[in-house]
Amino acid sequence: MIPTEQETKAYREYVAEKKDVNLLTEEDKFLLQLTKVERISTKLSIMSYMANFNDNIQLITPVSLPASTNPPANVISPQSLGHQRPSLDHSPGECRDFAANDSN
Secondary structure, eight states, X not given: OOOOHHHHHHHHHHHHTTOOGGGSOHHHHHHHHHXXXXXXXXXXXXXXXXXXXXXXXXXXXXXXXXXXXXXOTTOOOTGGGTOOOOOOOOOHHHHHHHHHHHTO
């Protein structure tokens, strides 16, 4: 919580009129002291950013899952379905012939 511009102006006028600061409530004394800090809003924003930095990093860091070399038992492999991976060992002519046959 920081003093508003109106509050800052009122506190400065209060001090300029040489009124007794001890007559103010504790809250007003605190806000009066805050008005004396240059760029208080910017400084508090930076402090808040710094205080929350690690929490914010945790929100954007992906969670690492334990690696498993064995797939779950309920996963069906393409080989068990009778599918085979296509071979990539084709000559350029075979690829052209395949593309021509595919358009039919």
